[in-house]
Amino acid sequence: MAKVLIPTPLRQYSEKHDSVELHGTTVGEVLASLTARFPDLRKQIFNDEGKLRSFVNVYLNDEDIRYLKKDATPVEMGDTLSIVPSIAGGATSVAEPPTTLSKEEILRYSRHLIMPEVGMEGQLKLKNAKILMVGTGGLGAPLGLYLSAAGVGRIGVVDFDVVDFTNLQRQVIHGTKDVGRKKLDSAADKMLDINPNIRIDRYDVALDSSNAMEVLKPYDIVIDGTDNFPTRYLVNDACVILKKPNVYGSIFRFEGQASVFANPGGPCYRCLYPEPPPPGLVPSCAEGGVLGILPGTIGLIQATEAVKLILGIGEPLVGRLLLYDALAMRFRELKLRRNPECPVCGDHPTVTKLIDYQQFCGMPHREEPAMSVAQEGEIEPTEVKAKIDRGDDFLLIDVREPHEYQICSIPGAKLIPLGDLAKRMSELDSAQEIVAHCKSGVRSGKAVDFLRQAGFKKVRNMKGGILAWSDKVDPRVPKY
Amino acid sequence: MIEIESGAWEVMVSHAESTFPNECCGAMIGNIEGDQKRVTAAVPLENAYTGAQGARYELRPEDLLAADRKARAAGLDLIGIFHSHPDCDAYFSKTDLENSCPWYSFVVLSVKSGKFDHAASFLPNPDQTAAEKEELTWPKS
Numbered sequence: 001m002a003k004v005l006i007p008t009p010l011r012q013y014s015e016k017h018d019s020v021e022l023h024g025t026t027v028g029e030v031l032a033s034l035t036a037r038f039p040d041l042r043k044q045i046f047n048d049e050g051k052l053r054s055f056v057n058v059y060l061n062d063e064d065i066r067y068l069k070k071d072a073t074p075v076e077m078g079d080t081l082s083i084v085p086s087i088a089g090g091a092t093s094v095a096e097p098p099t100t101l102s103k104e105e106i107l108r109y110s111r112h113l114i115m116p117e118v119g120m121e122g123q124l125k126l127k128n129a130k131i132l133m134v135g136t137g138g139l140g141a142p143l144g145l146y147l148s149a150a151g152v153g154r155i156g157v158v159d160f161d162v163v164d165f166t167n168l169q170r171q172v173i174h175g176t177k178d179v180g181r182k183k184l185d186s187a188a189d190k191m192l193d194i195n196p197n198i199r200i201d202r203y204d205v206a207l208d209s210s211n212a213m214e215v216l217k218p219y220d221i222v223i224d225g226t227d228n229f230p231t232r233y234l235v236n237d238a239c240v241i242l243k244k245p246n247v248y249g250s251i252f253r254f255e256g257q258a259s260v261f262a263n264p265g266g267p268c269y270r271c272l273y274p275e276p277p278p279p280g281l282v283p284s285c286a287e288g289g290v291l292g293i294l295p296g297t298i299g300l301i302q303a304t305e306a307v308k309l310i311l312g313i314g315e316p317l318v319g320r321l322l323l324y325d326a327l328a329m330r331f332r333e334l335k336l337r338r339n340p341e342c343p344v345c346g347d348h349p350t351v352t353k354l355i356d357y358q359q360f361c362g363m364p365h366r367e368e369p370a371m372s373v374a375q376e377g378e379i380e381p382t383e384v385k386a387k388i389d390r391g392d393d394f395l396l397i398d399v400r401e402p403h404e405y406q407i408c409s410i411p412g413a414k415l416i417p418l419g420d421l422a423k424r425m426s427e428l429d430s431a432q433e434i435v436a437h438c439k440s441g442v443r444s445g446k447a448v449d450f451l452r453q454a455g456f457k458k459v460r461n462m463k464g465g466i467l468a469w470s471d472k473v474d475p476r477v478p479k480y
Numbered sequence: 481m482i483e484i485e486s487g488a489w490e491v492m493v494s495h496a497e498s499t500f501p502n503e504c505c506g507a508m509i510g511n512i513e514g515d516q517k518r519v520t521a522a523v524p525l526e527n528a529y530t531g532a533q534g535a536r537y538e539l540r541p542e543d544l545l546a547a548d549r550k551a552r553a554a555g556l557d558l559i560g561i562f563h564s565h566p567d568c569d570a571y572f573s574k575t576d577l578e579n580s581c582p583w584y585s586f587v588v589l590s591v592k593s594g595k596f597d598h599a600a601s602f603l604p605n606p607d608q609t610a611a612e613k614e615e616l617t618w619p620k621s
Contacts (some may be wrong), residue, residue, distance in 0.1 A: 007548065008512065010495070010559035018552070044606065055581040055608070057541045063543065084545045085583060087561055088529065089576035090503055090536035091568040186580055199567045201501040201534075202594055218532055281556035 002030050002075040005082045006041075013040035018114075027058060028071030030081060045083065098127055098153075106196055109151055122311045123151060127197075129310045132156035132219040134207060134235055136187040138285070138295030139225030139249050139302065141173035146303045148191035148198050152310070155191065156201040156219055159183045166480070170292035207231055209354035212238045221306050223247040225299065227284055229276040230357035236261060236269035237354055240344045247305050249298040252283075254291050254326040256298035259317050259336065260305050262345065266318035271339040276361040294326055323356045377448060379460040381469040384435055388412060394433035399447045404439065408477045410469060418443045421450060430456045437462035437469070439480075481516060481615035482560065482585050482601050484508070488522040489618045493596045495524040496564035496589045502533035503526070507547035508560035508587065517559050517585060523547045525617045537563045560585035560601070567592055572602040580604040585614055 003021050005261045006014045014020065015038070023373070024030035033041040047053050058065045059082040065073045075081070077178050086444045101109070101123060112118040112126075129152050136159045147155055161183050163174045171183075178186035188200045203215050207226075216222055216238050222237045224246055232250075237247035239262040240410075246261040248269060261268045301322065321334040387394055398405060398413040405415050416424050418438070428434065433458060436444040441464050448461045462469070470477040484492070486535075488508065495504045505527050509520040522530075525547065529538040539561065548558045561584050570590040579585055582604050590597040601616035 005548075005552070007583055008559055044599075055579070059541070059545055062542070062545075082545055082548070084541040084548070085581035086539075086541055086579070087505075087544065087581060088536070088538035088572065088579035089585075090529075091564060091565040091573055091575075199501075200593060218534065220494065 001077050002079040002081055004034055005080060007083055007085075010041060010044055010083070013044060014038045025074060026069075026071060027060060027065050027073045027075060027081065030075055031058070031071075032202060050354040056088070057084045057086055058082070059084055083277050099124065101127070103152070104216050108195075110196075118311060118312050119257070122313075124218065125152045125310050125312075126307070130154040130156070130219045131306055131310075132158065132216060133225055134158045134222065134231065135225035135227070136171070136173060136183045137161075137167065137225060137227065138170045138290065139223075139299040140187070141171040142224055142296050142299035143225060143303050143306075144173050144187050144191050145194065146300060147306065148195045148200075150303075150307055151195065152198065154199045154201065154219075154306075156203060156215070157184060157187055157216060158192075158203040158205065158207055160204055160206045166286075170290065170295050172296070177452045207234060208254075209234060209356060212354060213242065216242055216244065219244065221245050221309055222245060223249075223302050223306055225249065225302070227251075229282075229361045230363055232269060233276060233360060234354065234357045236330075237344050237351060240268050240349075241352070241354070244310055247302045247309075249302045251295050252259065253288055253289055254294065256294055256324045256326075258298055258301045258322045258324075259320060259465045260293065260306070260309070263309075263318045263375045265338065267336045267338040267380075268342060268345040270344050271342045272336055274339075274343070279362045291326055297324060297326070304396060377460045378463045380437055380463055381472045384410075384437075384462055384469075388433075392433070395428070396462075397434060397447070398466075399426075399436055399438050399444050404480075407480050408466060408470075409457070410437065410466065410477075413437070418430060418447055421447055424453075425454060428456070430458075432458070435462055436460070438465050440465040440467050481617070482519065482587070483517070484519040484522075484587075484616070484618045485510075486619040490560050491522040491524065492587070492589060496562075496591050497594060497596060499508055499527070499564065500591050500594045501566045502536040503527060503529075503535065503564050503566060505537040505539050505561065505563040507544060507551075507558055508562055508585070509547065509551040509554075509556050510525070510559050511557055512559055519559065520556065521551075521554075522562065523550065534566060535568070538577045557575075558584070562587040562589060564589045564591050570598055570600040571601075572604075576602075577604055577608055577611055580608055580611070582606040582608070586611070587616065 001023055003019050005019045006017060011018060022030050022033040037452060045056055060073055061080055088395055109123050112123050131152050133143050135461050136144060136157055161177045163181050163183050163186055165179055167174060173190050174186045184202045184204055191200055205211055222244050236246055245263045248261050249258045269370050305317050308316055319336050321336050324334045340347045396413040398415045399418040401417050436447045438444040444461045448459050451459045466480050470479050495506055506522055506524040508519040509521045525539055525543045527533050527537045528540045529536045551558045565588055570588040586602045587599060589599045601614040602611040603614050604611040
């Protein structure tokens with residue numbers, strides 16, 4: 001004797017009963033009693049050969065009878081049998097690799113199709129390819145535009161940032177109307193506009209050791225378009241572990257680099273740079289500036305390498321570091337070898353899973369506020385303004401560079417670039433009160449430390465620099 | 481025909497969008513009066529497919545059993561299954577058909593670039609060789 005629960009849609013065959021008590025000592029017997037009582041249920045549950053239909057599972061209480069004794073599973077008073085279907089599915093059109101191009105695609109890719117090196121076969125390889133772009137900034141912008149135009153079928157995009165006015169000078173995938181939007185949405189819109197035949201996977205995350213493996217896994221090739229060391233080492237190590245080529249590019253001022261790392265047999269980023277530079281030694285583009293066109297050149301070298309890897313044509317940039325100098329307009333090449341001692345891709349790797357890259361690169365964690373260099377002796381921009389208005393006797397020095405002073409300045413400030421401070425110290429009076437400022441407060445903090453060591457006691461650092469001045473005192477002062 | 485109430489619909493759309501770029505799946509609970517099915521609650525269930533989930537889903541029968549029990553306890557019925565098609569239209573694919581069952585309504589939500597786009601409902605036949613489109617209504621925002 002057992003209770004059988006009838007699924008809702010089958011109650012039309014069970015005289016509307018939602019459960020019935022039936023006789024039998026095994027599951028098979030109970031089901032036989034069920035179909036004897038309600039013959040119409042039979043064809044719903046059993047096939048023509050009298051076997052349970054492929055999608056039907058029978059559960060005795062909480063257990064699938066397949067893992068018990070199937071039909072022979074004994075039943076006792078108080079047991080409940082449930083009939084549960086197996087259900088699965090999926091959009092097969094995506095799961096099965098496309099083997100043809102539509103008429104529209106054939107037109108769109110005609111300049112590829114007429115080259116034997118690409119042809120129909122190559123274009124289908126592109127359509128079936130899966131590339132992950134890390135970042136939609138300077139390098140990601142040309143990458144996103146050209147990879148979608150080329151017909152790379154699935155492109156993963158990672159970015160958690162928002163479009164900012166300072167991005168527009170080089171991140172050409174975003175427009176003025178996109179300022180304030182998520183870079184992910186802005187980039188995806190542009191890419192799908194260029195080519196609606198592609199699929200874009202959006203990852204609104206900061207890539208870190210907790211999510212990188214999962215994010216990278218579905219892709220054939222990873223392209224690193226980031227501008228910081230922790231992410232660069234993270235992407236490299238994850239690519240080596242997952243055996244995916246890492247198409248690398250980096251940019252600074254007028255110079256760039258590119259290479260393909262972690263390709264089977266080839267070197268990785270750590271073979272070239274085993275250790276990150278000390279924090280602060282290598283300035284970022286935000287600190288040192290970058291020619292807006294430069295990431296276009298480097299990003300397109302990365303895009304070219306990615307497409308070559310997919311098509312399997314030409315000579316990949318593996319084991320070679322390409323150096324580009326825009327001012328000299330010269331490309332140079334350095335030979336790179338895989339380092340057998342490399343901690344990640346060497347013969348006896350010691351790094352076999354992802355580590356804490358913020359710590360590895362000596363960076364404070366994101367959530368920790370950056371310590372101000374000279375927290376003591378800081379002064380708010382509003383207080384500086386009040387001092388000026390009151391006519392207090394003090395000297396405001398601007399320790400930025402002359403070209404920055406040309407962009408904007410605070411009236412009355414004396415320009416002494418940080419690098420000139422030592423030789424121009426004689427211009428300062430140690431008895432006079434001094435306030436130093438720069439763009440954001442870091443360089444002027446260094447200036448304050450330097451002057452204190454030189455015996456100046458009445459020096460203070462204007463908190464947040466001219467950026468904070470623009471926010472808190474005079475919004476007419478442009479931010480850069 | 482099948483009608484989805486707003487509370488259930490919100491759960492379905494948000495599950496489909498948050499699971500993007502993977503497929504999501506879940507159960508629809510409500511009541512049936514004659515030909516009219518009304519979905520009053522949706523239960524997101526885990527996609528148990530072990531490979532890449534971008535274009536596949538699999539429901540664990542245990543999870544479906546639990547959803548069915550939950551429905552019964554509330555005096556309601558399990559009346560359908562929903563799943564999403566990321567960056568793909570809401571049609572009933574060959575895979576969907578071959579792994580379906582004729583007892584339930586199968587609602588497919590098309591999610592394009594992470595946002596809900598359109599939906600359709602299907603009723604597979606007992607041999608899983610064809611599925612008939614079922615009239616579906618959901619709260620349009």
